Amino acid sequence: MNKFILKNGSGSLCCKGCGKQDNKLNTYDWLADIPGNAETEDMVEVQFKNTRKGYYKNSNRIRLEKGDIVAVEASPGHDIGTVTLTGRLVPLQMRKANIKPDAEIRRIYRKAKAVDMEKYHEAKSREHDTMIRSRQIALQLGLQMKIGDVEYQGDGNKAIFYYIADERVDFRQLIKVLAEVFRVRIEMKQIGARQEAGRIGGIGPCGRELCCATWITNFVSVSTSAARYQDISLNPQKLAGQCAKLKCCLNYEVDAYVECLKRLPSKEITLETADSTYYYFKADILAGTVTYSTDKNFLANEVTLTARQAFEIINMNKQGEKPEKLTAEDITKHTKPRDLLEQESVTRFDKNKKKKKKKGGSTPAQNAKSNGGNKPNTSTTETKNTAPTGKKQKAKSERTDSKNEEPQATAQQGEGKQLPAGPIKQPQKKLPTVTAQSNMPATADSTVPNRPAANENKPRNNRNRNNNRRPKNKPTDNGETTAING
Incomplete structure (x- = not known):
């Protein structure tokens, strides 16, 4: 078996607790991976054929693990079994099996050798033929018993016969005959029908292994x-x-x-109403509901009541009152059951992602769905990029003439548009401005102070740029000069 060393150097990955063994009366050793657990106790649990187990003392301090095949002390000779439990859980299992502290405890000889295994397999090969022959002998002697199983000892010097009988059986003559036929020491053990099923094993109607073969010890x-x-x-x-x-x-x-x-009313109590008498018919014990019928033998005019409603009507009948009729509450409203398999689903996180997308904004595909499956409307975006015509174009050109280049550059930079190459020239001093009154009617576009022009994306005309350059000092009618900024 390969040894897997952990990266942090704390130990190795181990599967001692679930090692190779028979599933019958299996005990999971959850302390097997703790260092030094097996050396804390001298007692070891050893399992033999089917559900027979024994507890032996490791007096020679042999290093044993779960799944090792050992030779243990028997009378006479030795027996071969498999180690199923070591360490601190063994005393707890002994207490569970009602083994007294002063009981005689045998010891473990050694790990099984090749010679021991040859004798063991030779003895096991004779078990089935011995059982068939012993049943024939018991039938000839007229004994009311059934021999269910035969188990040979590891060295082949002893055989245990398990039998089932409803009454006491005198099998002294049977032992003599079996000893002469098989030339071994005979031991008879009586078991029940449940223990026999546990020794044989099988699958129950629930689809799992029989409880008597896996974990039940006390029937x-x-x-x-x-x-x-x-x-x-x-x-x-x-x-x-x-x-x-x-x-x-x-x-x-x-x-x-x-x-x-x-918590439910008795079956013998009847419910009296103004029109008829209702009798107990059936009950859903776990749900706490009772079904009543107007006839004792079959279901007629059924009414399903909760336990609280039934007790209320019983108390009314004790006081001499009778309701007009039985009315059942709406007990069909149950909470939606949780799907336990949903937590193992691969797409269990997709629902939360969809909800987050809805909160942030809608995608073009979702907008197409909201428009009835049609393509998204792009007419609004196209009109923004087209150049204005007619009066709007004339009004916007005059507005650009009245503004300075600096506000346009800052507005374009705020809107994320591309600016012309080169540094922007700024005036050295801010002079007072003179507002010129215009006789043109105000348009809708001129009322919006910070509305970007519709033709921002187009390159500016050089002719308009030259027109914006005006002299700083302009003579007036009075002969004075005024500074005009922009």
Whole structure:
């Protein structure tokens, strides 16, 4: 196995907690990656065939990890098993298995060698034939028992026979016959139908592995009252598992259903109204609703009430009052369920992006949609770039004559337009200005003070530039000179 060293040098990536082993009664070692965890405890959990497990002492201080095959002490000889748990979780599992501290604990000999594995595979190859032969012998002796499984010890000196029986069976004669036929030491162990299903394994109707084969160690009796509390149809074919007994999962949610049933009215109580009597028909326990009918045997004039409404009518009947009729509240309004798979969607962030785009502004494609799918209107932009004609052109040319070159340059620079090359000449002194009255009527364009000209993008005419150059001093009728700026 390759060792992956972390970049920060703190350790290595390890998968000891989920190493190779059988899924039956698997215990995830979440402390396996902690340095020195395996050396803190001498006890080791070892798993054998199917669900048989044992706890042994590592007295020789062998470095063991999850998945190692070891040879452990047995009577007589030795057995071969797989290490499934080491470290600090082993005492907790021993306490869970009700192993007393003063119990006799055997030890681990060594890691399995090639010779040990040859004997182990030879013994395992005889298990199926031994089980078939032992069933025939039990049938010949007239014993009311079923031999479900046979397990040979690792060295082949002992065989364990697992059997199922409803009553007590005297198998002393059976042991003598089996010892003479197979030439091994015989051990008989009685198990229940649930334990047999756990040893064999399988897939349940839920689509997962059987609970008795994966994690259940203590089996609790299951009764039909668990199905009645949950309002499940008493169909033996649906309630029975692969062991032909009631399913263990019927006990998982019984407590929750019992608590919900306390909040519902009793089945024997009837509701009296002015026109008829309503009887209990069915109930949705988790939703807290009860359905009533005017007939006991079949559904007629059904009315679904909440538990609060039902108790209100029951209290009215106790006081001698009867409502005119039963009216159900609108209980169909439920909140929209959350899609848990939506958080794994690749496009889960696209909705937020669309909302941000709407706040900032609309794109040309969105404007086309708002216009009914037509192309965006470009007539407004085209009219701005076209040169004015007629009276507007004449008015704008006079306005440009009355203005100085400096304000035009600053306005064009503010609008982000290109300026003519070269520095802009500014007057040295600001002289008082004289406003000239014009007899021309004011136009709409002249009233706007800072409105840019429509032909800003076009190069300026040199003739207009020469016209703007006027003498600084102009004689008047009185013989005085006045300064004119622009």
